[in-house]
Amino acid sequence: xxxxxxxxxxxxxxxxxxxxxxxxxxxxxxxxxxxxxxxxxxxxxxxxxxxxxxxxxxxxxxxxxxxxxxxxxxxxxxxxxxxxxxxxxxxxxxxxxxxxxxxxxxxxxxxxxxxxxxxxxxxxxxxxxxxxxxxxxxxxxxxxxxxxxxxxxxxx
Numbered sequence: 001x002x003x004x005x006x007x008x009x010x011x012x013x014x015x016x017x018x019x020x021x022x023x024x025x026x027x028x029x030x031x032x033x034x035x036x037x038x039x040x041x042x043x044x045x046x047x048x049x050x051x052x053x054x055x056x057x058x059x060x061x062x063x064x065x066x067x068x069x070x071x072x073x074x075x076x077x078x079x080x081x082x083x084x085x086x087x088x089x090x091x092x093x094x095x096x097x098x099x100x101x102x103x104x105x106x107x108x109x110x111x112x113x114x115x116x117x118x119x120x121x122x123x124x125x126x127x128x129x130x131x132x133x134x135x136x137x138x139x140x141x142x143x144x145x146x147x148x149x150x151x152x153x154x155x156x
Contacts, residue, residue: 067135067152077119077152079135081126084110086137086152087119095141097151099124102134109145113137132156 067077067086077086084099091097099110099122113120120137137152 065135065154065156067137067154069151070153071139071149071151073151075137075152077137077154079154082123084113084122084124084135084137085116085119086113086121088137088151090115091139095139096143098138098140098143098147100136100138100147101132102136103131104133107136107145107147112143 063081065079067079067084069075069088073089075086075088077084077088079085086097088097097113097120099113101108101110110122110124113122115121134153134155136147136150138147139149139151141148
């Protein structure tokens with residue numbers, strides 16, 4: 001067989017494109033798996049702000065997730081395996097904040113947040129965290145098993 005230089009060059013380019021495509025596919029697939037399996041880390045500056053507001057120290061090795069405002073306000077918070085710390089406005093009279101865990105479509109109430117130095121605090125039993133997908137802070141008037149208005153939310 002007699003191959004021209006052009007045929008060899010085209011074959012070489014095709015081989016390079018296949019190899020580069022395989023590496024790219026592997027990298028994209030690995031990045032997607034990493035995003036799904038690990039919660040987004042809380043930024044160091046944000047965590048320091050919360051620690052200063054509450055006058056406490058969150059251990060560096062503690063698993064934390066950031067709670068973001070989903071109500072259009074400027075609230076924020078951090079959830080650890082034992083507590084939720086929320087920097088949100090004081091509720092109006094006869095209203096309160098309630099913490100929730102979401103597992104699949106099931107909502108589990110963690111109770112009412114209490115006023116603390118620098119914001120709002122809720123301590124809870126970490127055994128309730130197994131298989132949890134989200135932590136939600138809601139604005140409530142009635143203490144029941146329904147969310148009236150979501151304020152903060154964070155995913156594991």
